Amino acid sequence: MNSAPLSGLYAPSLSLLTDLYQVTMAYGYWRQGMQDREAVFHLYFRRPPFAGGYAVGAGLAYVVDFLQNLQFSEDDLHYLGSLKSAKGGVMFPPEFLTYLRELKFTCDVDAIAEGTVVFANEPLIRVQGPLLQAQLVETALLTLVNFQTLIATKASRIREAAGSDTVLEFGLRRAQGPDGGLSASRAAYLGGVDATSNVLAGQRFGIPVKGTHAHSWVMAFEQEQEAFAAYAQAFPDDSVFLVDTYDTLEGVRHAITVARELRANGHELSGIRLDSGDLAYLSREARALLNEAGFENVRIVASNDLEENLITSLKQQGAKIDTWGIGTQLVTAYDQPALGGVYKMAALRKPDDSGWDFTIKLSEQLAKTSIPGILQVRRYESDKGQPRADMLYNVAEPLPEQLTIVDPLDATRRRPVRPDATYRELLEPVFRRGQLVQQLPSLEESRARAHREVLSLDPSIRRFLNPHTYPVGLEETLNTFRTNLILEKRPQRPA
Ligand SMILES: Nc1ncnc2c1ncn2[C@@H]1O[C@H](COP(=O)(O)OP(=O)(O)OP(=O)(O)O)[C@@H](O)[C@H]1O
Ligand SMILES: O=P(O)(O)OC[C@H]1O[C@H](OP(=O)(O)OP(=O)(O)O)[C@H](O)[C@@H]1O
Ligand SMILES: O=C(O)c1cccnc1
Numbered sequence: 212m213n214s215a216p217l218s219g220l221y222a223p224s225l226s227l228l229t230d231l232y233q234v235t236m237a238y239g240y241w242r243q244g245m246q247d248r249e250a251v252f253h254l255y256f257r258r259p260p261f262a263g264g265y266a267v268g269a270g271l272a273y274v275v276d277f278l279q280n281l282q283f284s285e286d287d288l289h290y291l292g293s294l295k296s297a298k299g300g301v302m303f304p305p306e307f308l309t310y311l312r313e314l315k316f317t318c319d320v321d322a323i324a325e326g327t328v329v330f331a332n333e334p335l336i337r338v339q340g341p342l343l344q345a346q347l348v349e350t351a352l353l354t355l356v357n358f359q360t361l362i363a364t365k366a367s368r369i370r371e372a373a374g375s376d377t378v379l380e381f382g383l384r385r386a387q388g389p390d391g392g393l394s395a396s397r398a399a400y401l402g403g404v405d406a407t408s409n410v411l412a413g414q415r416f417g418i419p420v421k422g423t424h425a426h427s428w429v430m431a432f433e434q435e436q437e438a439f440a441a442y443a444q445a446f447p448d449d450s451v452f453l454v455d456t457y458d459t460l461e462g463v464r465h466a467i468t469v470a471r472e473l474r475a476n477g478h479e480l481s482g483i484r485l486d487s488g489d490l491a492y493l494s495r496e497a498r499a500l501l502n503e504a505g506f507e508n509v510r511i512v513a514s515n516d517l518e519e520n521l522i523t524s525l526k527q528q529g530a531k532i533d534t535w536g537i538g539t540q541l542v543t544a545y546d547q548p549a550l551g552g553v554y555k556m557a558a559l560r561k562p563d564d565s566g567w568d569f570t571i572k573l574s575e576q577l578a579k580t581s582i583p584g585i586l587q588v589r590r591y592e593s594d595k596g597q598p599r600a601d602m603l604y605n606v607a608e609p610l611p612e613q614l615t616i617v618d619p620l621d622a623t624r625r626r627p628v629r630p631d632a633t634y635r636e637l638l639e640p641v642f643r644r645g646q647l648v649q650q651l652p653s654l655e656e657s658r659a660r661a662h663r664e665v666l667s668l669d670p671s672i673r674r675f676l677n678p679h680t681y682p683v684g685l686e687e688t689l690n691t692f693r694t695n696l697i698l699e700k701r702p703q704r705p706a
């Protein structure tokens with residue numbers, strides 16, 4: 212069910228899901244005879260979203276699906292052949308289109324499993340292979356990983372606020388278009404919600420589907436109580452009544468009347484839903500009315516522009532809400548509409564094949580200067596499996612005996628690594644020479660991983676307000692190499 216998540220949503224081939232400049236560069240490399248120069252790229256973000264302390268990686272299943280099906284169809288080639296240059300000639304000559312027709316994806320791909328907790332500057336995906344191919348996939352990989360990582364992270368924050376309460380995702384109507392909705396439902400489930408109202412996401416991904424009813428249901432009947440009774444007739448064991456169409460507490464009384472009728476017939480009302488007004492006050496009042504009437508097990512669902520901070524506040528106010536329905540703010544990633552993931556070249560084989568040139572993109576800000584090398588992420592953990600620090604290192608160079616993790620923004624901040632420290636390597640082989648070499652985990656497994664990993668983080672890193680920064684550094688020799696490379700590339704202007 213997790214396989215081929217993209218099929219049917221778009222054109223039969225997604226190979227043109229890219230920016231034009233990837234194709235123009237591909238043509239340029241091909242003309243220069245550089246298409247097969249081996250290159251290494253890393254996909255990473257520079258800051259966790261929502262001013263938070265971490266992100267939950269997501270989207271890899273889509274990436275695998277995309278790469279496995281990367282092949283230009285005749286329609287794709289026809290379209291590329293129809294593009295014109297400024298003077299009216301073809302942009303891409305037929306010989307290049309023939310090359311694209313035969314192009315097969317042959318790169319190695321290493322990636323961090325979906326559901327893993329990730330931090331700034333860590334490669335979530337490493338692509339190594341022919342320059343033309345490794346470059347060509349940039350845009351698709353970014354669009355697939357950036358959005359789902361953003362939504363999975365938002366969902367994990369909502370889960371954090373909700374604790375063990377049930378969380379339902381109601382976002383499809385407010386999502387950024389059909390795939391915005393579908394991939395948000397997937398990522399939200401991965402990040403920790405319990406179910407979705409999105410039926411297509413249920414069918415495609417096996418996510419449990421759940422829901423209540425709309426105000427229009429109540430408006431379609433003469434009286435609210437009649438509406439509840441009619442719904443109960445259709446779903447005697449699965450009814451959640453929306454009680455706020457006219458007057459919330461009056462609505463609760465009508466729900467109780469119908470709940471009594473259900474009970475008399477051997478059924479139990481599942482819940483009521485509050486969708487407006489003061490949710491703390493109304494949920495307490497509703498709980499009291501339900502309990503007084505002997506309906507302690509009827510759940511109280513709340514919805515209405517909720518997000519993690521409101522949930523936290525409502526809990527502090529003593530709200531009696533046990534199920535949270537979250538739509539708009541979850542699937543639109545309020546209030547950070549995009550994750551700023553980037554894809555940067557970090558190594559290129561020397562033209563004479565005598566070794567690697569490690570490449571760097573400079574920036575005025577050190578934080579934006581890229582990290583050269585063929586990187587692996589090593590996560591050091593306590594005996595109890597709590598992450599302590601992550602170290603990025605270059606697998607193409609030997610590691611020194613004594614490892615030291617250096618903060619790339621401040622080389623005086625360093626952590627020597629104990630020789631017996633336990634760790635895991637986060638990037639795992641996914642493709643070798645274009646062939647999938649890993650059985651991808653199911654969505655359920657990735658969701659369980661996300662849950663486990665987020666809980667293993669220290670609460671200081673999970674908190675919403677000014678979270679503690681988790682230490683991610685460079686292995687000392689890599690940091691020194693990078694510093695020297697910056698000095699070498701940056702013009703030294705006399706004062
Ligand atoms: N006790 C509370 N503390 C803080 N925020 C609350 C509380 N109760 C509800 N809210 C939030 O305040 C906002 C109120 O929304 P709004 O001003 O649109 O009123 P409303 O109750 O939705 O009215 P209506 O839907 O009838 O127009 C919502 O985001 C809701 O989740
Ligand atoms: O508030 P969200 O987190 O997006 O949750 C989904 C919302 O969608 C539904 O109504 P809709 O917003 O369509 O209409 P309403 O606001 O008038 O209830 C539902 O009643 C929620 O209010
Ligand atoms: O089932 C629900 O209650 C629901 C579904 C979508 C949006 N709002 C609410």
Ligand SMILES: [Mg+2]
Pocket residue numbers: 515516
């Ligand atoms: Mg609304």
